[in-house]
Amino acid sequence: MKELGIISSLLINRFSPNGAYLALRDGDEVLLPQGYLKGDEKEGEEIEVFIYTDSEDRPVAVTQRPVAIEGEFAVMEVKEMTKFGAFMDWGLPKDLFVPKSEIGKPMEEGGKYLIRVCIDHRTNRLIGVSKYEDFLMTDTQGFHQGDEVDALVFDQTDLGFKVLIEGKFEGLIYKNEIFKRIELGDKFKAYIKKVREDGKLDLIITAPGREKYDEGAQRILDTLSKHSFLPLHDKSSPEEIKGVLGMSKKHFKQSIGQLYKDRKIILLPDGISLA
Known part of the structure; x- marks a missing residue:
């Protein structure tokens, strides 16, 4: 299913007591449950939805947008830890599962971690991956001192806060250069202070x-x-x-x-x- 894990605009094929059936590009249909309908929709109307799998691994459409779609990162909170993996809160009724094999640093309930949403092609389900390093780019030659970038705070160390830059690169804001309260998951504009030899980037919050x-x-x-x-x-x-x-x-x-x-x-x- 090409629409799995992304935001799609789909046509309403037909209605049933359970909701509306939307047309997929491969000719199949996916259900948009009744609870997501306003009541004035019509057949042939286009509606924007996100598609994932429900608790029984059936494709389902929702009008809610998760904090991250397939291929994106977000900082998510652990709702439950099991021996099989972690269940993350990503803004949808069904939590995002991070298999034990895809967990990097140890996780605990209530903790917040950087998670990438991926498709498990063996099961055709969406999963989370906390081994973020596997997806980052290291060629930072295109950055220069003073460049403004989008930053996502995802971890705290003795030196300061690790940030995800433009969704692709890793950077660090040193704690002695922070003059406001910062929490995991915060997003803001930051500025390149230095491009390090290892390809990582040092940032500052205040414009130079x-x-x-x-x-x-x-x-x-x-x-x-x-x-x-x-x-x-x-x-x-x-x-x-x-x-x-x-x-x-x-x-x-x-x-x-x-x-x-x-x-x-x-x-x-x-x-x-x-x-």
Whole structure:
């Protein structure tokens, strides 16, 4: 079945008490259960669905989208561990099964792990794979310092947080360069700090150069627009600044210097306010 594991737009062939039967490209049909119908659908109408297999390994269509489709990565939480493998929460009624043979680092219930959705061609079922290294690319020559990338946080180490970059590459954000709360599964824009010899990438969260100051200045303005006054100044501790604005003291001082020069804020003995 070509539609297994992906989002497809399929035509409604017919209706039954169980739901609507949708036409597949190979001539077969797949059931969209009654619970996913609004009630005003018609035969011949096109509907967007995701197809996987139910608890009895029968193909079934749903209008829900899982956190990842076939060939994609996502950080998922373990709902249940068994001697055969792990069942992951991926946003659908039936959990995604990660066979024991496809588990990399040890997993435990309630933990969050990077999982790739794959098709097990022996059983024609969707499974999860936590051995993510097998799918990553190592040729990072196309990246350059300062490039903006999409980052997905998937693991924490003594050095910092491992991130998946553009869904294909591995990177690291060092903990001493993080000035906001980060959790596994977070997605955000990050910037290439260094391309390492082993092909992996070091990242920073704050944009380098002028963009960094502009980003910090805008964050301060946004906060001031809500509170009118901030009890932060050049004598404030790095911890206070990080707790309120999520930035380093150096970044804060550079940003308020820019805002003061542009006459957008007023510097007071005990803090700052909008001009």
